[in-house]
Amino acid sequence: MSDIIFTSHATAKGGREGHVKSNDGVIDVNLVDPASKSDEKGSNPEQLFASGYAACFDGALNLIASKQKKEINSTLSADVSLLKDQEDNGFKLGVVLHIEIEGVTQEEAEDLAHQAHEFCPYSKATRGNIEVELDVKIV
Template identity: 75%
Template sequence: MSDVLFTSHATAKGGRDGHVKSDDGIIDLNLVNPAGGSKEKGTNPEQLFAAGYAACYDGALNLKASNRNKEIDSTITADVSFLKDQSDNGFKVGVTLNVEIKGVSQSEAEELAEEAHEFCPYSKATRGNIDVNLNVKAV
């Protein structure tokens, strides 16, 4: 493993209908399987992954813009879908990153989005494992 800068910890119990908690207690959430038809309130692994991916990608995007001396205002919405996997009758996830960037042209927005996708740790972790689509819009 490379030089570790920090490590985060979270513990899950009970699977998709259980509970997840970070070691510092900031995350302390009930999990509810949206596909299970439950009326209970809670989050799910895909929602947590979407939040993490959106934040990480936005950080990478802003770094790449800064490296180009571009002043941008960006909003990233990660749509993480829980999908049926036809290859093994199991399940998989897919991601669409909806990237809105103010302060650049459409072509610059697309270039920055691709650079961020190459650089973002979440994008690196998922590359070749899941489908990730970029939906980029200069606003």
């Protein structure tokens, strides 16, 4: 393994209808399967992944922009979908990243988003494994 900067730790018990908790207690949530139509409140693995991916990508986007001396404001939303996998009759993930950027042209925004997609650790981890679509808009 490369030089470790830091390590996060979380424990899940009970799968999609269980509980997940980080070692520091900041994340401490019940998990509810949205497909179950339950009235229970809780998160799900896709929602947690969407949160992490959106935060990571927005950080990468702002770092790339700052290195190019571009002052931007950005908002990142991630839609993470659980999809039926036709190849093995199982499941897979698909992601749409909705990227709103203020302070640059549409062409510059798209260029920044593509560079961030090359740099972002989540994008690197998912590359070739799941479909990721970039929806870039200037505001």
